[in-house]
Amino acid sequence: MVLRDVRAGVRNEQAIAMVIESLRASLGEKLQTGQAFREQHAHTTTYLTAQLPDAVVFAENADDVKAVVRACAMHGVPVIPFGTGSSLEGQVNAPSGGISIDFSRMDKVLRVSPEDLDVTVEPGVTREALNVYLRDTGLFFPIDPGANASIGGMTATRASGTNAVRYGTMKDNVLALTVVTADGEEVVTGTRARKSSAGYDLTRLFVGSEGTLGVITSITLRLQGIPEKISGGVCSFPTVKAACDAVIMTIQMGIPVARIELLDEMQIRACNAYSGLSYAERPTLFLEFHGTEETVAMQSEQFAMIAEECGSDGFRYTVDAQERAKLWKARHDAYWASRALRPELSALSTDVCVPISRLAECVAETHEDILANNFLAPIVGHAGDGNFHVLVLFNDKDAADIERVEAFVERLNRRALSFGGTCTGEHGIGQGKMSFLQEEAGPALALMRSIKQALDPKNIFNPGKILRSID
Template sequence: MALKDVVAGVRNEEGIAAVLGILKQSFGERFQTGQSFREQHSHTTSYLPAQLPDGVVFVETSDDVKTVVRACAAHRVPMIPFGTGSSLEGHINAPSGGISVDFTRMNKVLSVNAEDLDCTVEPGITREELNTYLRDTGLFFPIDPGANASIGGMASTRASGTNAVRYGTMKDNVLALTVVTADGEEIRTAQRARKSSAGYDLTRLFVGAEGTLGIITSITLKLQGIPAKISGGVCAFPSLKAACDTVIMTIQMGIPVARIELLDEMQMKAVNAYSKLSYPEKPTLFVEFHGTEETVALQAEQFREIAAEFGSDEFRYTANAEERAQLWKARHNAYWAGRALAPELNGLSTDVCVPISRLADCVAETQADIRETGLLAPIVGHAGDGNFHVLMLFDDKNPADLAKSEAFMARLNARALAMEGTCTGEHGVGQGKMSYLEQELGSAIPVMRSIKKSLDPDNIFNPGKIFRM
């Protein structure tokens, strides 16, 4: 993240005043301008400073969204979609002021097509709410970014998570969207068919656009059958390279692992202390297999053999649900365990992603950088797709500590890009990674700007995010 990218935009005071009046008349108590509401809709789960909207509107229907867009478009006032506020890169800040569009009341399941393994939902429903609703159908939605994020927010940031190695990311699991565009009209980007060659792939264009091209009002998702059997296990390794080589071999052998998570030594020390566990404080892999009783047992045995080749400790494996939950306790509590290493410090969680063949190199070089810089920064990774996270703990009130952390961040991103990776595997760009996106895709950014200008000529959809206009 870079503080230099969090700049105030030009405010349209006259237009904002006009829109505040229109929305108050249209929405009554569902439109709020109080300080506490505005603060709640501008917080960032990082050290980036908050930039408050001028008002918050709680929409309940797509017609509500159209009303907001038409009012804001007529007066050239920015709109910032809000799901749960769990994004990490300043996505919900309002650098030019404007209106926060809160989707927490648009949280319905609109349809479930069990035979076709898909459903359509409103953007405000969270992934946990959706899976609770689906439980009796024998289906589930597999994308798990960690936080109980909204589906609309997950689509907008192209989120993924621990299951991505088997089930893909949001871009692989969204079939269609409805979106309100700058003219205040709602478009549908695709039908429910699993494939199509009809026209531009508008679904993929809006997935990952971070609310900068239009406002999503419904999402049609692929679903999966709940596995008949789930098993899991954990094993420690003598070195980070051995753990990463095990991951590479597992993927290359075609073992359909559902999750394969890497925790470094510092992270294992943190989770032992936080969760009162006694795992070896070594580089560790947590794995999970989905399938039938026979297939998960076979996959686990194949993984055990591969891990043993690379010198792993005993592979602790179980198909018992309670025991499996205990095994995964360390991984699920990783963030809070890391924060507990130094609760007086602020935490900055960031991610990069590299080809899995470079994962060991990238993590090892990052660990060396952490040691040389004197940072406290545990690492946890979605090792199956080369994505890892660093939780930097630092004093954000100390300019020297902040500068040291930002310099480390710049080196981390440069390292990933040099290995043909990306500055963000799943967090998105927002404000915090704009400068790194320029380094990654500089020649493509003018094309992105052209798309933005075509669909949002007045720059009213979540301005100040992804790239500079």
Template sequence: MAEVAGTTEPNTNVDAIVATLKTRFGDRCATSAALREQHGHTTTWIKTQPPDAVVFAQTTEEVSEIVKLCAEAKVPVIAYGTGTSLEGHVNAPEGGISIDVSGMNRILEVHPEDLDCVVEAGVTRKQLNSYIRDTGLFFPIDPGADASIGGMVATRASGTNAVRYGTMKDAVVALTVVMADGSIVRTGGRAKKSSAGYDLTRLMVGSEGTLGIITEITLRLHGQPEAISGGVCPFPDVQSACNAVITTIQMGLPVARIELLDSLQVRACNQYSKLDLPETPTLFLEFHGSEAGVKEQSEMFSAIAEELGGGQFQWATVAEDRTKLWAARHDAYWAGKSLKPDADIMVTDVCVPISRLADCVLATAEDIAAEGLLAPIVGHVGDGNFHVQILVDLEDPGQVKKAKDFIERLSLRAIDMGGTCTGEHGVGQGKRKYMQREHGNALEPMRAIKRALDPDNIMNPGKILP
């Protein structure tokens, strides 16, 4: 039996709520162990904590109805999109009802003349880009997984294009959100800017389902560039590659993508994606713009790389070649796992000011070597964000402790450099312990907002706030 949110008392209401939901939604309310386990699933190492039931919602009004029932009984509610989050976001530590919005996958409106669209929360990024391709527009935020747009908003997701196009906080114009009492709130219109009232849209972006459940999103779109040029450049060491990134950004070169793979990650990508890159620290790059602009940007970066010891460029101007390179980058998680197929992966990310990037990556690489960890590094280094995948046996307490200790040192290192314990994965359960160090007294206003909007703590309890 589940516990009352925020307490250790048994929640005697949850069985009654599940029975009511089964009557109302029939087969769309599931209580099988397999489905509940799946909806408490996390793609990394945090232990699964399943909900008491899963309801497959199809409309905003249905989400509202479910939340109203749960609010009356003080039963926790956890939103679920595609389940690709990495820090235990969809776990149900106090039981409750998982609301699966994957069936809410309709693209409601596209306004090519205004460069925006309105989608339901279950639409995935690949689905959206396929739908709008013929309009000459695209949606640039691209985390490695084919995540749902609602989940990407909730975790303030990012991706390889962030250095030019920003993150989800830059892409979201307005939201429809079901609040903790079941009321439906619209956080804005389609205007490109507004000075009217509190910015509730930004409050909800990155709130990880702890303040409300996002059901519809108005997104900014971008025109497909006239020309794209991409390629890879090897470097003798990680520090040289990072310094090339720093110089590129500080010079204002409008690079669209600039990604770092350390030598171990390059080896993994060669093995998994059938590439033949030199197994040395490597930058993946892409430039967007006019034919002349792309050519000039490519030449400028070549000069920077040469000055900092970069090797021979391999430019990929053919679309198929670029697609293969970026598919390999997006498959970095699975490529990393191929280094030791029987191992589990503990993934973590941090972000630092661009001026401290080389310091942080180098210190992290030294830490990995000193601990004898098998842990490739890959990152969206154009905005100071990088990831580490630690291959461990989760049944070995010694290995797990060593990995956890490494993640703690990395998180604190980034915070002490003026950065953050997570640049895009989100806080969830995994990074809650670092929030005090990162935010200090700012945690109390966050708690005050949580108490005001969710007084009974039913919205995804146990996440973000320590």
């Protein structure tokens, strides 16, 4: 298996030229074909080869999106949605060329209903901007994948992150969507009601579809009340297994932890150097509890007892907002901290997710694999839901090194599948994990192909992602 050499699709140069000419006439300067624009909209944080679109449309409203989809559908030209470009599996690449739709100008909060705890936004709104907007309402949107991703991109990739153990993932927090379908028309997939048994659940069909079934133009989200009190803390353990055992016990005892993040000793070393910290260089858990002053104190003490039983050196926690912000800033900077260990090397970021009862075993085996192969590969994970990430640093000029790293990724994914898990908890399939999806889904992959064929018969929506071909 060669992960890096993504396949190039078949290009229709004449059709692409006709679409660009048509959109230039109708959209004017919203369409850009300059090399710099095209390169910016193929960049990702993956190590997959960049594949540039032929043009970028900076959509300002749903009518612009409809115009792009209709022109591309008429000529069979690909449409690739683009949020902030933080994808990790090549989701914004254009293997057959085509038109990238940039949503950065569709960044309005359309409606907030504080009494119903919901909000409707355009897809270009970022999660940080949304929470700034909501601050005076006493509400917040809890999904935090780390990067300041767009809500549209988070919806398309079924994002989750550090708060998922308490608040769920995007599939749990999206109430309804508007989506431009293959005929260039908008459909609404749901209502603001908190539950419904009316027909197929189209909302969750599009959540996680990575732009392969339609283009999202608005999202209605659940909101949460800002907690009265938040406590955050950190504790280290003698082994990765001991840290994972503490996570499992915490979840099984029903302690309502909001965040519980695992960093192995190499990741802690990187964070110390990058963020000016002085944590013990041992496997470490970062935690956060939300609630009243009394409940967060009680939950923190309950966890402290679990941590002690698992060999921790002691759980230190604080309700001071600045101290907590420093702790979580270090966690969110983990990717860049890892890169800084060896800046001259390239990085391959991958993730898997397993049932919580198998987390300790899966992480421990992965850690042994890293040590046995002498990899520089920090592990960090959303341990409360069994999801962890590995960032492997390697020499991308050395064919043997690439082969070793890709063999490791293959072993990691198969290990997760053998434990009853999935090949990706957060990153999505994109281009990089199509082979693993085939192993995971088995015969169900044919059903996915049928859905793709029914909703996108000309294969214009982000082709070459999730499914290799609909032929």
